[in-house]
Amino acid sequence: MAKKRSRKAKKVDSKYISYLKDPLTKKIYKGVIEEYTTIAQIYDDRWKQYLLSTENAILEQLKLKGKEIIVDAGCGTGNLLAAIQQQLKHKGKIIGFDITPAMLDLAEAKLTSKSKFNKTLQLELAHCENFSAKNNSVDIVICSNVFHSLPHPEKALCEFHRVLKKNGRLLLLDLCTDYPTTRLLDWWLRLFHKAHHRAYSNSEVDNMLKKNKFSIVSFKTWKATPTMGVMLFEARKK
Numbered sequence: 001m002a003k004k005r006s007r008k009a010k011k012v013d014s015k016y017i018s019y020l021k022d023p024l025t026k027k028i029y030k031g032v033i034e035e036y037t038t039i040a041q042i043y044d045d046r047w048k049q050y051l052l053s054t055e056n057a058i059l060e061q062l063k064l065k066g067k068e069i070i071v072d073a074g075c076g077t078g079n080l081l082a083a084i085q086q087q088l089k090h091k092g093k094i095i096g097f098d099i100t101p102a103m104l105d106l107a108e109a110k111l112t113s114k115s116k117f118n119k120t121l122q123l124e125l126a127h128c129e130n131f132s133a134k135n136n137s138v139d140i141v142i143c144s145n146v147f148h149s150l151p152h153p154e155k156a157l158c159e160f161h162r163v164l165k166k167n168g169r170l171l172l173l174d175l176c177t178d179y180p181t182t183r184l185l186d187w188w189l190r191l192f193h194k195a196h197h198r199a200y201s202n203s204e205v206d207n208m209l210k211k212n213k214f215s216i217v218s219f220k221t222w223k224a225t226p227t228m229g230v231m232l233f234e235a236r237k238k
């Protein structure tokens with residue numbers, strides 16, 4: 001009887017397709033999951049100004065043409081997915097995945113209250129090195145404010161490359177250490193933020209993208225807040 005109960009207790013995430021099966025992944029991402037579980041409820045308010053700036057930049061860059069299949073890697077509380085659906089009226093399939101169930105729960109609550117969205121939306125518990133999309137099946141991968149959490153960013157780029165169609169687009173946005181204030185912030189976050197691995201400079205990301213068979217289409221950088229400089233790359237799968 002007791003055994004049955006403990007087996008049931010482990011099924012908390014079963015409403016999402018889960019790609020966090022191996023124990024090593026769970027161990028590596030333990031800090032990330034703990035951190036975002038703690039701040040999930042306050043995430044949207046806490047980073048409001050910053051998120052408005054980064055979301056607008058991505059929405060502007062997207063320039064959707066029709067029914068593109070979009071993946072939002074590390075979709076968090078689903079703000080961008082909601083904007084793609086509601087502001088851009090996108091009709092194509094959207095896959096949002098995140099490694100933290102608490103963030104996905106908020107995304108689900110935000111997105112599934114809009115009844116029609118259910119048909120085109122898929123939410124997954126997954127990580128950037130392993131998610132469900134088939135090879136060469138996705139038109140656009142968005143990775144926004146996640147890259148600094150990844151211990152193996154190039155493995156994630158490899159996975160994005162795998163799922164993208166030829167000439168498929170990657171929109172990669174993250175903190176940019178070319179700004180001195182963001183460099184300082186990066187060091188502070190490395191010390192005190194369990195989910196933070198490290199932030200990168202423009203040239204470091206440029207090199208990683210090229211090394212992983214992407215060609216750079218455009219690049220811009222700006223200050224989303226007085227301390228937080230960001231960069232947005234658009235790259236295409238070669």
Ligand SMILES: C[S@@+](CC[C@H](N)C(=O)[O-])C[C@H]1O[C@@H](n2cnc3c(N)ncnc32)[C@H](O)[C@@H]1O
Pocket residue numbers: 029032033036051054073074075076077079097098099100103126127128129143144145146149150
């Ligand atoms: C700063 S939030 C960004 C959320 C959203 N993309 C945005 O721009 O608001 C980082 C999110 O990435 C998720 N995350 C971190 N590492 C991840 C990984 N390896 N795979 C998938 N999600 C990850 C966290 O759980 C968190 O929800």
